Amino acid sequence: MGAGRLAALPPVRAVPHERVAEALAGTPTLVVLDDDPTGTQTVRDLPVLTRWSADDVGWALAQGTPAFFVLTNTRSLAPGDAAARDREVVRTCLEAARRAGVEVAFASRGDSTLRGHFPLETDVIAEETGEPDAVILAPAYTDAGRVTLDGVHWLRDGDELTPVAESEFAADATFGYRSSRLADWVAEKSDGAIPAGDVAEVRIDALRAGPVRLPDARVIVLDALVDDDLRAAVLAILAAERAGARFVHRVGPSFVRARVGQPEQPPIPDAELRDAVGRGHGLVVAGSHVGRTSRQLERLADRRDLARVELDVQRVLEEDADHLEQAAAHLEHELGTRTAVLATSRTLVTGRDEAESLDIARRVSAALTGVTARVVAAGPPAWVLAKGGITSSDVATAALRADRAWVRGSLLPGIVSLWAPTSGPPLVVFAGNVGDDDALADVVDRLEAAACA
Structure with a gap:
């Protein structure tokens, strides 16, 4: 066409x-x-x-x-x-x-x-x-x-x-x-x-x-x-x-x-965002493998001093428990002083067919979620940002156990929503396939400014 x-x-x-x-x-x-x-x-x-x-x-x-x-x-x-x-x-x-x-x-x-x-x-x-x-x-x-x-x-x-x-x-x-x-x-x-x-x-x-x-x-x-x-x-x-x-x-x-009769609305104002997040630093959890997410992660690293912890997908699939424990310990240490990113290795691993590819995606997401849950239990971050659809779901349900929440609005025009769970830290839901290359860094800048105000 x-x-x-x-x-x-x-x-x-x-x-x-x-x-x-x-x-x-x-x-x-x-x-x-x-x-x-x-x-x-x-x-x-x-x-x-x-x-x-x-x-x-x-x-x-x-x-x-x-x-x-x-x-x-x-x-x-x-x-x-x-x-x-x-x-x-x-x-x-x-x-x-x-x-x-x-x-x-x-x-x-x-x-x-x-x-x-x-x-x-x-x-x-x-x-x-x-x-x-x-x-x-x-x-x-x-x-x-x-x-x-x-x-x-x-x-x-x-x-x-x-x-x-x-x-x-x-x-x-x-x-x-x-x-x-x-x-x-x-x-x-x-x-x-x-x-x-x-x-x-x-x-x-x-x-x-x-x-x-x-x-x-x-x-x-x-x-x-x-x-x-x-x-x-x-x-x-x-x-x-x-x-x-x-x-x-x-x-x-x-x-x-x-x-539902709602208009197109501007992003959440800074004052409202300050009331919505905790104090301190936040955790970015990235599972999406689309090219847009990889570029956004690179731009985020260029713009901010942050800790990056990478889960090697092959080691996850080999069920390397030590690898996951080390990742969690590193994140717990770093969150005391700066924003941290937990991401999977950027090479996409797929299966022989649709069912096997889905199984790989679920296992990798489960590893991300397990590490996130340990970190949040040790000391809740000021906010958690989940990048990717499956990742966002697993973080919400398994890591944060956000059974009920309110959608409070977006952090960029029409994209990237902020959830206020009835218990636990605020969750930012960020699809893997939206935003320009600076979008992730722009959102993290807003969150850090609000949490450190």
């Missing part, structure tokens, strides 16, 4: 977030099943659960917010395990909602670069809730330049557009793909069970002309370049639901912000 440039487009039709907020009155609470923690980057002041007992779900429902997140971390699981986990979460939420007298709807939040278990996750939700009229497919993440135009998903850099299937993300060892047109991607990922002819597109011309009418199709693809486009679609979805339609959503981070 090749890279291209944005052509002349119809002007943006302003759809204020207040209109969506008003339209939410009396609608179901949206339960966002997040396949890794980075789906929270665009929103603030919403609950997030990393555990889904009936009590935890009841707590989230009792907050009265238009949505809450449940961190399933299914992107790190094999298909059968992912399906079983989704099924358990949906059943628990349905039962908790019944007891609370609350109606719920479900969204499966996936990666804006199209990695993850699709259509498996929306299939499970549909089986548990009853067949929907359609699956809404809206992977856009406008803040990070992942946009959909003319039914094609793109990576945007200014006016330059690169088809997502021509990016490094499409070569993912576990979730690779060949198609940038979302109708073709749906057919590809479903092995033909959902042919491209069963996928309809709501294109930018229709979204910006308004009012929007949703087509009759098994899967409905939404174009989106800005949040106004998504809010226009959300108003149509809510109107259809009031008329009796039912949908399951497979979406990126921007759709959630539009769906």
Whole structure:
């Protein structure tokens, strides 16, 4: 398909977030099943659960917010395990909602670069809730330049557009793909069970002309370049639901912000950040292996005097316990005087197939998490920053045991979210595939300034 440039487009039709907020009155609470923690980057002041007992779900429902997140971390699981986990979460939420007298709807939040278990996750939700009229497919993440135009998903850099299937993300060892047109991607990922002819597109011309009418199709693809486009679609979805339609959503981070009636918001102010973090120095935990993360780690090391402890992936796979103990001891010592980085060796180790690659990723993440847990138990850092989706999930659940938390906002415009767990140190969730080369260093600078103020 090749890279291209944005052509002349119809002007943006302003759809204020207040209109969506008003339209939410009396609608179901949206339960966002997040396949890794980075789906929270665009929103603030919403609950997030990393555990889904009936009590935890009841707590989230009792907050009265238009949505809450449940961190399933299914992107790190094999298909059968992912399906079983989704099924358990949906059943628990349905039962908790019944007891609370609350109606719920479900969204499966996936990666804006199209990695993850699709259509498996929306299939499970549909089986548990009853067949929907359609699956809404809206992977856009406008803040990070992942946009959909003319039914094609793109990576945007200014006016330059690169088809997502021509990016490094499409070569993912576990979730690779060949198609940038979302109708073709749906057919590809479903092995033909959902042919491209069963996928309809709501294109930018229709979204910006308004009012929007949703087509009759098994899967409905939404174009989106800005949040106004998504809010226009959300108003149509809510109107259809009031008329009796039912949908399951497979979406990126921007759709959630539009769906809950929140505007694009600036990063957390410095004064608020000072109140949110502890005093002293912080710990960066980096498991992501994409090139962007490696470059960000290099730039961070160039800009700050920090301690770096590296876990050798080969030694981790050989179950070298001494290696992990030495890493933990070194970090505990260094955190008393400066920021510390715990990272894996940068050479990506993959398996012979998707299942083995996932197993390697889980074992490496478990090692990172185990070392982090020891360090936090010895003396909680002022903050913990987790770099990478699987890493963020494992740090939140296993190292910090942040069963319940609030998403407080972002540290950079529309990316990098700050969680305030109900107990334990604050957690910064930083996806592996977002931000420019200076983004990690910029975030650490903000955190250190706040923690040492």
